[in-house]
Amino acid sequence: MTRSPATRHIVIYGTSLSAEHSPFFWRRCGGYWVTMLRQSVCQRHPGETLLTNASRWGAHSRWALKHMRSRVSIHEPHVLLLEFAINDADMRNRISVTESEKNIESMIGLALDSNASCDIWVLTSHIPRGRHVSVRPALADYYAMYESVAERNDVGLIDLHRKWGGTAPDRKYIPDGIHTNELAARDVILPGVLAHLDL
Structure with a gap:
């Protein structure tokens, strides 16, 4: 990959809550905030910042660790955002808090191997509604683990x-019970992300 030394590369690596496209036309994605983040950084720093969204619908940390080099490390990111807790917590994926923790820490290590000065962030998301929360009874434990990993x-x-206040957002923000929409991205997610990143 050819890149100007002055170009800062941001990589987003997560689930359908971060993905901008779904492989199925009837499935929603929640990556509106990534689209808005790209627009924001390009307006602030035209020609200086590149944003790659390596997120995938249905992804969890086991899959993400396996594909870390081909989807993330190859870009040698300056800034990396990791978001997998919501799908690791899904009982159907059979990923314990302990395994999730090991996977995230391994991804952090690989990112630093590709760029020792990489600015890495782990993201929690929200509590879903209905059937989406019933298959994630320990979701709060995965979010708490992210806090421990960061520290x-x-x-x-x-x-x-x-x-989000530690509770499920109003349905106006998650119409299908889990995927955040443009309103959620504008009102909550993008401001929350920009408040932390030095962009």
Whole structure:
């Protein structure tokens, strides 16, 4: 990849809450905030910042660790945002808090191997509604683990779970019960992300 030394590369790596596109036309994604973040940084720093969204619909940390080099490390990011707690907490994926923690810490290590000065952030999200929360009974434990990982590894924490008040957002923000829409991105998520990142 050819890149100007002056160009800062931001990589977003997460689930369908961060993905901008779904492989299925009837499935929603919540990555409106990433689209808005790209627009914001391009307006603030035209020609100086590149944003790559490596997120994938249905992704969890086990899959993410396996594909870390091909989807993230290859870009040698200056800023990396990791968001996998919501799908790791899904009982159907059978990923314990302990495994999720190991996977995230391994991804942090790989990111630093590709760029020792990479500014890494782990993101919590929100509590979903209906059937989406019933398959994630321990979601709060995964969010708490992200806080511990951030502190132990000296990386940043963007705690959107707390920004949402620790409860499920109103349905006007998550019409399908889990995926945030443009209104949520504008009102809560993008301001929460920008408040932490030095962009």
